[in-house]
Amino acid sequence: MAQRYRVGILYSFNENWIGGSYYIQNLIRSLNYLPVKDQIKLQILTDNKETFFELQKATKYRYLNFIKYKPHYNLIESLINRVSKKFFEKKIIEKKVTVNLVFPLYSLSHDLEHVKKIIFWIPDLQEKFLPNFFSSSDIQLRNTCYEKMISLNHPIVFSSYAAQNDFLSFYPHAKNETKVMQFAVVHPDLNLKTIDEVKEKYAIEGNYFISPNQFWQHKNQIAIIEAARILKEKGVAVQIIFTGKEHDYRNPDYTNNLKQKVSTYGLENEVVFLGFIDRIDQLLLMKNALGVVQPSLFEGWSTVVEDAKALNQTLIVSNIAVHLEQLENKGYYFDPHDYTQLALHLMEVINNPTIKLKYNINYQESIKRFALNFKELIEAN
Numbered sequence: 001m002a003q004r005y006r007v008g009i010l011y012s013f014n015e016n017w018i019g020g021s022y023y024i025q026n027l028i029r030s031l032n033y034l035p036v037k038d039q040i041k042l043q044i045l046t047d048n049k050e051t052f053f054e055l056q057k058a059t060k061y062r063y064l065n066f067i068k069y070k071p072h073y074n075l076i077e078s079l080i081n082r083v084s085k086k087f088f089e090k091k092i093i094e095k096k097v098t099v100n101l102v103f104p105l106y107s108l109s110h111d112l113e114h115v116k117k118i119i120f121w122i123p124d125l126q127e128k129f130l131p132n133f134f135s136s137s138d139i140q141l142r143n144t145c146y147e148k149m150i151s152l153n154h155p156i157v158f159s160s161y162a163a164q165n166d167f168l169s170f171y172p173h174a175k176n177e178t179k180v181m182q183f184a185v186v187h188p189d190l191n192l193k194t195i196d197e198v199k200e201k202y203a204i205e206g207n208y209f210i211s212p213n214q215f216w217q218h219k220n221q222i223a224i225i226e227a228a229r230i231l232k233e234k235g236v237a238v239q240i241i242f243t244g245k246e247h248d249y250r251n252p253d254y255t256n257n258l259k260q261k262v263s264t265y266g267l268e269n270e271v272v273f274l275g276f277i278d279r280i281d282q283l284l285l286m287k288n289a290l291g292v293v294q295p296s297l298f299e300g301w302s303t304v305v306e307d308a309k310a311l312n313q314t315l316i317v318s319n320i321a322v323h324l325e326q327l328e329n330k331g332y333y334f335d336p337h338d339y340t341q342l343a344l345h346l347m348e349v350i351n352n353p354t355i356k357l358k359y360n361i362n363y364q365e366s367i368k369r370f371a372l373n374f375k376e377l378i379e380a381n
Contacts, residue, residue: 135250184367
């Protein structure tokens, strides 16, 4: 059934929300772990063929087909439609994407209203808990999207039980079928480079911790900077590497304020900002770090945590609900506002490098489970 079904996957590569792009890449990569007879043919709804080819290259999945998301109308077709809309209030020529099901959708556009089966995806409900990080228009837009989902009554997928519980708490009137699909990551081949090459490329020397996050205010990078200050005052040497897109459209001054704080504290030698870097470079830096630090105030399901789990790496994470769901007892936890607690965990890892707390599992089982859950989701709908 899965092979014959025309499953549409919305995809764009967006550095400003790279987590969303990586979600789709990891979903498609996971399907390579299914038996060939169970692998699903996917229609990739994207803007252009270059993006599609990059996705093919990144995932190495054989069953991908390109569909231009926004149908193209030539000059004559556009003229006919302009006239018909003026006199008949509708298009005479209507080009529609031919798929049976579309996932993941946050809102339903006119171009997809004809699709019989829709599956929505809500990454998280951060605005309910951190409304000061959002504009009133952003909050209203999200609320409108949720109510539209509820009125259309299509299934909604969440990446964590924490997010599902939040939705059901804030929208008890929702009758939608809800499903949790905890995603896993599938990494590219890391043997294409060596860590020595990568460290030389970015002028990194010695041991370091890494925090690979986009620079959004809720990612709470300030906690790491404050912890580095505390350690320096105690005479403890620590090197922190930040990677990620250095732009928060909701708070344009955020990254500059962090860098100013580093300068004020005299931490220029301890704290390194690399910006948005090559994915393999980032993963090799994560793999060879003393540990990965994820201080976020809110997550839907942290890609950073999954990356570190897949790399069998030590994790020092904020004690938010979703991190506890992802890691259980396999992480060093701290209150995201308690900088001293984070500093103590950093020092603990520095002083005891041979007994670091690692997430030591067969991560391939997580990948297979992700693929099977997606297959079940498609076949159930």
